Amino acid sequence: MRFSTNSVDSSASIAASGIILALASIGALILTTSPPATAWTAFPCKWNKSNVKYYVISNDAPTTSLSGAAGDWNSRTNQFTFTSSSDANRDFRVRNGNYGATGWSGKVHEQGDTSALPPCDSSSFFISKQTVMSVNNYYNSGSASRRRGVAVHEFGHMIGLGHENLTQPGCAGGDPGYISIMYYSDDRFYGNCAIFVPSNDDTTGVDALY
Incomplete structure (x- = not known):
């Protein structure tokens, strides 16, 4: 049986395009999602008691x-x-x-x-x-x-x-x-x-x- 090279290339291209679109969608989601509301930082000192x-x-x-x-x-x-x-x-x-x-x-x-x-x-x-x-x-x-x-x-x-x-x-x-x-x-x-x-x-x- 002979396979069509063009057919294989076309299928690979479609699959690759799908992966790229999926990655782009994930990237867009990451960019548009609000950052987590956590921002605290430490002062140079703290206490050794509470x-x-x-x-x-x-x-x-x-x-x-x-x-x-x-x-x-x-x-x-x-x-x-x-x-x-x-x-x-x-x-x-x-x-x-x-x-x-x-x-x-x-x-x-x-x-x-x-x-x-x-x-x-x-x-x-x-x-x-x-x-x-x-x-x-x-x-x-x-x-x-x-x-x-x-x-x-x-x-x-x-x-x-x-x-x-x-x-x-x-x-x-x-x-x-x-x-x-x-x-x-x-x-x-x-x-x-x-x-x-x-x-x-x-x-x-x-x-x-x-």
């Missing part, structure tokens, strides 16, 4: 709900707890005040030096009593919710979460869909998908760290 104590050294007008911000984390994860304490028993200090046009609305830093990151030990754990968390109410002075949001963000750093810069599509009006209170700028407080409290992505990060 119950950490803070002491408020100042809360100047306009005040910030610092205890409320800590509670926003406590109510959303069972893996980590902030507790208010005396200065003598603290792990870190917290303050809110008008520190001027610094370029930052909130920051965690080495005690006595706002330009330095908190010190970590050789195991990348925070060193107790060496860190201050500052909320600068020079910014967001007209919004209690944004000042509290800044504090929530900074408490996130004090857990061990770093910044993230991802958003997801689908927010009304085409606004950015913020998926984390740890978004790197105060833009997270604006738009139809503004965020002021820890998200599922944030608590996923806490669970992974502790």
Whole structure:
């Protein structure tokens, strides 16, 4: 029996075309599917314990709900707890005040030096009593919710979460869909998908760290 070479080539060509189309369809599906809503990153330090104590050294007008911000984390994860304490028993200090046009609305830093990151030990754990968390109410002075949001963000750093810069599509009006209170700028407080409290992505990060 003789086979037609043209027939074989034609069949092979059709099969190859089908494979290419299938791969193209898979590629299109991958490209058009929304990215998973997970974006948490780690801060340079975390704690070697899961119950950490803070002491408020100042809360100047306009005040910030610092205890409320800590509670926003406590109510959303069972893996980590902030507790208010005396200065003598603290792990870190917290303050809110008008520190001027610094370029930052909130920051965690080495005690006595706002330009330095908190010190970590050789195991990348925070060193107790060496860190201050500052909320600068020079910014967001007209919004209690944004000042509290800044504090929530900074408490996130004090857990061990770093910044993230991802958003997801689908927010009304085409606004950015913020998926984390740890978004790197105060833009997270604006738009139809503004965020002021820890998200599922944030608590996923806490669970992974502790």
